[in-house]
Amino acid sequence: VYWGPVVPAVLLLAGLIWLASGRASALEPGRIDRMVKYVPWARGVLISSRASGFAEVLALLIEHGVPLPEAVALAASATGDPGLMAAGQEIASAIQRGDPLRGTFGPARVVPPVLRWLMGSGQEQAALISALRHAAETYRRRAQNQATMARAVLPTMFLVLIGAVVTLFYGLTLFVPMTALLSNLSGE
Numbered sequence: 001v002y003w004g005p006v007v008p009a010v011l012l013l014a015g016l017i018w019l020a021s022g023r024a025s026a027l028e029p030g031r032i033d034r035m036v037k038y039v040p041w042a043r044g045v046l047i048s049s050r051a052s053g054f055a056e057v058l059a060l061l062i063e064h065g066v067p068l069p070e071a072v073a074l075a076a077s078a079t080g081d082p083g084l085m086a087a088g089q090e091i092a093s094a095i096q097r098g099d100p101l102r103g104t105f106g107p108a109r110v111v112p113p114v115l116r117w118l119m120g121s122g123q124e125q126a127a128l129i130s131a132l133r134h135a136a137e138t139y140r141r142r143a144q145n146q147a148t149m150a151r152a153v154l155p156t157m158f159l160v161l162i163g164a165v166v167t168l169f170y171g172l173t174l175f176v177p178m179t180a181l182l183s184n185l186s187g188e
Helices: 007-022 027-038 044-064 068-079 083-096 101-105 115-119 125-186
Strands: none
Touching: 027 044, 044 068, 044 115, 044 125, 083 115, 115 125
16 A cells, blocks of 8 residues: 555656756757657658758748858758758858759758759759748648657557556466466475
C-alpha cells in the first residue's frame, strides 16, 4: 500500500531536479531531432514542415529584393535545423563565389529535392517566387497529412504495444514461479 505513490513521487522529483539544473532549457534542435527520429511519422512531419518554412521564407525574401545568397542563408537559419543552416551557408557562399547553382548541392543533401531542383533551375525571379510558394504549400499539406496519419495510427500502435508488454509481464509473473515450484516438487 505504501509503495504505490513512491514511483510517481521519484519520477516527479527527478523531473524537478532536471528542471532546476538548467539542462531542460538546453534542448537545442539537434538534440530534439535525435529524440524525434524514434517516433513514427514525427521525423517526416518535422522535415516537411521545415521544408515548407524554408521555401516560404525564401520566396518572401526574394520577393522583397534580398540577394539570393543572403536569402538562402536567412531562410535556412529561420528553419532552426542545424543541418539546413549549414547547407544554407554553404550554398550562399558558393553562389557568392560565382559557382553555378547546380553544382552547390553535393554535400548539402538536407535541402529537399524539389527545392534543390527549383533553386538550381535558374528560373527568373517571378517564376521562382511562385514555384517556391507552391512548393511551400505542398510541403505544408504533406506535413498536415503525415500528422493526421500519426493521430489516427499511433494510439492503436501504442495500445497494442502496451497490451503486449503487460501480457508478457503477466505471463512471466505467473509461469516463472509455477515452473520453479513444479521443478522443486519434482526433486530436480
